[in-house]
Amino acid sequence: xxxxxxxxxxxxxxxxxxxxxxxxxxxxxxxxxxxxxxLYGNExxxxxxxxxxxxxxxxxxxxxIKAENIDETMDSCENxxxxxxxxxxxxxxxxxxxxxxxxxxxxxxxxNNIIGxxxxxxxxxxxxxxxxxxxxxxxxxxxxxxxVIEVEDVDVILTFINRELGGWPxxxxxx
Numbered sequence: 001x002x003x004x005x006x007x008x009x010x011x012x013x014x015x016x017x018x019x020x021x022x023x024x025x026x027x028x029x030x031x032x033x034x035x036x037x038x039l040y041g042n043e044x045x046x047x048x049x050x051x052x053x054x055x056x057x058x059x060x061x062x063x064x065i066k067a068e069n070i071d072e073t074m075d076s077c078e079n080x081x082x083x084x085x086x087x088x089x090x091x092x093x094x095x096x097x098x099x100x101x102x103x104x105x106x107x108x109x110x111x112n113n114i115i116g117x118x119x120x121x122x123x124x125x126x127x128x129x130x131x132x133x134x135x136x137x138x139x140x141x142x143x144x145x146x147x148v149i150e151v152e153d154v155d156v157i158l159t160f161i162n163r164e165l166g167g168w169p170x171x172x173x174x175x
Contacts, residue, residue: 120144135164 069088076083094101119140123129142148142157161168 116140116144138164 069085069091071083071086074083074086088103092101092106098105119137123133138160139157142160148156158171161171
């Protein structure tokens with residue numbers, strides 16, 4: 001009987017100790033969550049403050065903002081379309097081969113001109129070029145030189161494709 005009482009006493013105490021241990025772990029978990037929440041909040045506040053400080057340093061003068069299409073003589077509240085687009089409408093030139101013009105097309109034309117200038121210019125002496133760049137220059141030059149194209153036909157470009165680029169399966173047919 002004494003043995004049974006000791007066992008029941010130790011079981012009651014072990015349940016109490018387990019509950020106490022569980023309460024301690026739950027408390028530690030709650031404290032960890034609170035600390036992490038506070039740290040996250042502080043970090044977020046610092047990031048917001050830093051972003052706001054950076055935005056305060058932005059230059060918003062007309063010299064810093066490239067707004068070449070805005071007509072500042074117009075009142076934006078009276079006619080916003082005229083304010084925002086008047087200079088572009090006045091200055092935009094529609095090419096003969098196009099029925100319309102847009103800023104996207106203008107940017108595309110500028111980009112094509114820049115790429116053409118890069119591919120047709122000579123590389124700097126100290127600059128080491130990749131084989132892809134050298135091949136792009138050669139391909140561009142061969143496509144732009146219309147007199148040579150008329151005289152030599154497509155044989156030169158096909159030879160270049162086969163020799164330098166390893167061929168083009170669709171041109172070689174089934175083998």
